Amino acid sequence: MVRRGIALVLAAALGTVGLAGCAGDGPGEGSIVVTTNILGDVAQQIVGDEAEVVVLMPDGADPHSFEISARDAATVENAALVVSNGLGLEEGVQNSVDAAAEAGVPVLAVGEEVDPLEYQEGSSRGQADPHFWTDPERMREAARLIAEQVLEQVPDIDAAAVQARAAEYDDELAALDDEMREAFDRIPTDQRTLVTNHHVLGYLADRYGFEVLGAVIPSGTTLASPSAADLDALATAIREAGVPAIFADSSHPDRLAQVLAETAGVDVEVHSLYSESLTADGEAATYLGMMRANTATIATALTP
C-alpha cells in the first residue's frame, strides 16, 4: 500500500487545489469535490482554473481509511458535483458521499461506469475490483465521464475551455497507453508474470497480458533472522514463475532480496510500486507520472 521512502505525514489537511475565495458562501460552495487524489488529479487536469476542485484524500493517504472533518463533510454537501472512485474503495468517506447524494448533490461514482472487473480469487472473489486506474484505457473513459458531468453540473463554467482541456488530456492518456504497451511488449511473453503483494494490478494485468501471482511477503521481524520455512511460499512462487524480479510492498526490499538469495537460493530483484495514492512531490505527484514510474519499474525489471 505504501511505497517506502516517501514521507507520509497525514496532517488532517484537505488537499485543496486551486482554492478560490468563497467568502460568504458555505465551504466549497459550487465546487467539484473529488474523494481520491488520483481522480482529483484527473479532474484538475480537465477543469484547470475554470472551477474549484477540492480533493478530500490527503497526499500519500490510504484511500480505504482516510476520514474527513465535519468542515470537509459540509464541503461535500455544498458541492456542485462529487466525483468518487466507488466500488467500496473509500470506506471512510462513503457516509458523507451518501449524505450528499441524498441531499440532491450529483455524485459520479466513476468505478461503476468503467466496466469493472471482478476479483478472481480470495475472499473478495466475485466482487468488483475498485482499482480500475491501473488501466489507462479505462481512465480515458473515466476522464470523459468526469468532463461530461462537469459540463452538465457546474454552473457558469467555460464549456469551450473545459472541452479543450479534456481533449488534450485524453490525448495524453492515449499516449500513456501507447507508451505502456510499447514498454511491456518488449518483455518476453513467458516473463509477463507479476509476483506481488500489491493488490491493485488486476486491471493493468488484464489490459497488457500479465499474470498476477499473489504472494505473501515475509514481515520485517521475520526477515531479521529467517528460516527456510518463512520464505518457502514466496520462493516457490518465484521459482515457478521463473521471473527475475518481484514487486513487493516491503519495508526492506533489499533485505528481502538478500535473504531470498541466501536462505532459499532464489536470485531476484525486489521493487515497490506506487499503488493507491499520489504523493505530494516527485514522480508520482500526478496520475500520468505515477503510471509512467510503475511502467518503467516493471518493464526494466522484467526485460532481459
Added chain:
Amino acid sequence: MKFRTFCAGFAATLLLAACSSAGTQDQDPPSGHGHGAVSGASEEAEAQYHLVVADTESGAVAVIDLLDESVDTAEVAAPVTSLASDGRFAYLGADEQTHVLDTGVWTWPHGDHNHYYRGELTDLGAHDWGAGHTIGGFGTATAAFDDASGEVTVVDRDALEDGDVTTTTFDVGDPHHGFALGVGDRLLTTTSSGSKLPDGLQWRDHDGEVVEELDVPCADLHGAARVRAVAVVACDGGALVVDADGTALVPYPDGTPPDDRAWSFAQRPHSTELAALRGEAGAWHFDLNARTWTSLDAPNTVATVALGTGLGVLTLDASGTLRHLDATGAVVAEAPLVDKVDPENPPTIVADAARAYVNDADAGVVHEIDYADALRVSRTIDTDGVTPTFLVETGW
C-alpha cells in the same frame, strides 16, 4: 520523561514520520477516529512490532523496535507491579498508579487484510486509576479497575490516541479484585456479593449505567480475554463466554481438581484459541469456536500462550524449558531456553503471527523464537541494560 534512543541492528534507518504540530492546529478534528484514521502517523507495509519490557525493582522501561532492534528507555515509579498492552498502549502499574505509554504502533484489521501504522512513542504520564487491572483495546475504551475502592475509570480511546487522557469514573459496588473490559461501545464489569473475587457481571455504558445484569452460573471470576465482540472470563466452573446473547458456561472437563482451574488467558492477538496455566499440572487450551477445553500435560508450567489457527500452545516450565504442544497435547518441539526462572516473577511468552518472545530477566535479554521452526532462537534481543521482569508486545 525524555526517551533516550539507542540504535543497532541490520536495517537501514526506518522512516519515522514526525508528528507535525504545524498545520494541524487550526484544522477541524476528524469526525471521530473509528478505525485507523490517522494524523501524525504513517501507514506502513507491514506490522511495526515493538516490545516493552520493565524492571520491577528500578522502574526502568525499554521500548524495543523489533524491525531494527533500536531501543528507547524510560523510567517510571518503582516497584513496577504489572505491565499490560492493548496492541498500541502499554499500561504499567507502579506506585498504585497506572503509567501509560503510547508506543505509536498499531494494526487496523480490515476484513481480509490489515493496515499498519507507525507514529511517535509518547509518554502519557502516571494516572490515579487505583491499583488493579487496566485493560485497553483497539476500537474500545480503556478501563481501569481499582480493587481498593471498587471504582472503574473509563478512558476515552479516541482522546487517548490524540495524547489526551480523558476519564470518567463510577462505582460498581463493594471493593473486590475485579475488572472492567471494553467490548465494542459497552463495558463488562464485575460485582461481588462479599467475596474477594467477583461473582457477578454487568454490561454498562461508558457512564457506568447498568445496561444489563448477566446470569453468572459460577463464582470466583478472574481473567478476562476479548476476542472480537466476545468476552471470555475464567471462573471456578469453567470459561464463561459472554456475547450479545448473554452468558454460556463451558465447564472444565469432568474430574478437574479445583486447583487446576484457569486464572487468566494468553493468546496470540486475534486468536480464537486461548491458553491458561493448569495448576502445577500443565496448561489449558480453550477453543472458543468449538467451545472445548483440552487439558495439556506439561508439569510445572509457569507461562503459556496459545498460537491460534490450530498451531497449539507454547509453554515454559520452572526449569526454563520451552515446549511447543499441539492442541491435543502432543509435544511438537522442546528446548531449554531460560537458565534461571524466578518463581516470584516468572517469564512471559508473547506471540505474534511469525514469532514468539520470552523475557529472560536473569540474562537481561528477550529470546525471539521461530515457533514454526522447532523453537529455533531466531534472535537474542538486547534490552539496553533494562532487566526485563515484565514483557508485552505492541504493534498488533
